[in-house]
Amino acid sequence: xxxxxxxxxxxxxxxxxxxxxxxxxxxxxxxxxxxxxxxxxxxxxxxxxxxxxxxxxxxxxxxxxxxxxxxxxxxxxxxxxxxxxxxxxxxxxxxxxxxxxxxxxxxxxxxxxxxxxxxxxxxxxxxxxxxxxxxxxxxxxxxxxxxxxxxxxxxxxxxxxxxxxxxxxxxxxxxxxxxxxxxxxxxxxxx
Numbered sequence: 001x002x003x004x005x006x007x008x009x010x011x012x013x014x015x016x017x018x019x020x021x022x023x024x025x026x027x028x029x030x031x032x033x034x035x036x037x038x039x040x041x042x043x044x045x046x047x048x049x050x051x052x053x054x055x056x057x058x059x060x061x062x063x064x065x066x067x068x069x070x071x072x073x074x075x076x077x078x079x080x081x082x083x084x085x086x087x088x089x090x091x092x093x094x095x096x097x098x099x100x101x102x103x104x105x106x107x108x109x110x111x112x113x114x115x116x117x118x119x120x121x122x123x124x125x126x127x128x129x130x131x132x133x134x135x136x137x138x139x140x141x142x143x144x145x146x147x148x149x150x151x152x153x154x155x156x157x158x159x160x161x162x163x164x165x166x167x168x169x170x171x172x173x174x175x176x177x178x179x180x181x182x183x184x185x186x187x188x189x190x191x
Contacts, residue, residue: 001078002085003104004178005097007154008113009143011120011127013164014089017113017175021087024181027077031090034069051145054092067096071103085179093150097157111178112158115165117143 004021006014018028036046039053046053057065070088078086091097091110100108115123121139160178164171176182 001083001104001107002180003074003088003100003108004085005088005091005100005108005110006113007091007097007110007151007158008115008164009120009146009151010139011122011124012113012115013123013162013171014113016168016171017111018087018089020172020175021179024176024179024183025081025083026085026087026179026181027081027083028087028089029070029073029077031066031070031088031092031096034066034073063093063095064099067091067099071099085181087179091154092146094153094157095150097154109160109178110154110158112155112161113164114155114161115163119165 006017008014018030021028032050035050035054035057038057039046039049042053044053054066057069061068074086074088077083088100091100097110100110117140121136124139162171162174162178
């Protein structure tokens with residue numbers, strides 16, 4: 001089984017990479033879902049407590065807690081879809097990277113998705129998932145938090161790097177190439 005992990009700052013294109021994978025029939029495991037699920041189990045609003053819960057899980061279970069909790073999800077997704085490839089959205093730290101490399105060996109590939117701050121801010125503003133997406137100061141603070149958690153070092157250790165400053169179709173094609181798929185199963189891409 002090939003496991004493709006993605007790493008990138010908010011708005012870089014990780015979500016679009018997951019959309020491409022899903023459209024091509026490649027199962028996707030979103031690491032943030034582990035945190036959102038734990039928030040709900042503890043009666044907390046994931047939108048408000050996501051960052052704090054991520055830190056708490058790492059405190060309680062170790063720095064690789066989210067990766068460790070993602071491992072069964074990856075295996076289950078592969079089995080449920082009878083898939084040779086699974087995309088894992090959202091690595092944050094070198095500890096998580098090492099946990100996946102330990103679990104999957106040479107079958108694990110880390111893909112760094114990069115885009116400049118201004119372009120990411122524009123994308124996030126258009127996405128409008130929450131109010132902080134259109135707040136440049138909040139985005140810079142979020143970037144700093146992510147980088148402090150080790151995202152920068154994880155980006156530097158990627159096996160493949162994608163500069164996501166071109167067209168959407170070029171990005172989608174590059175992701176399909178990495179996934180080893182030619183066209184989306186549904187016949188079109190997601191926007």
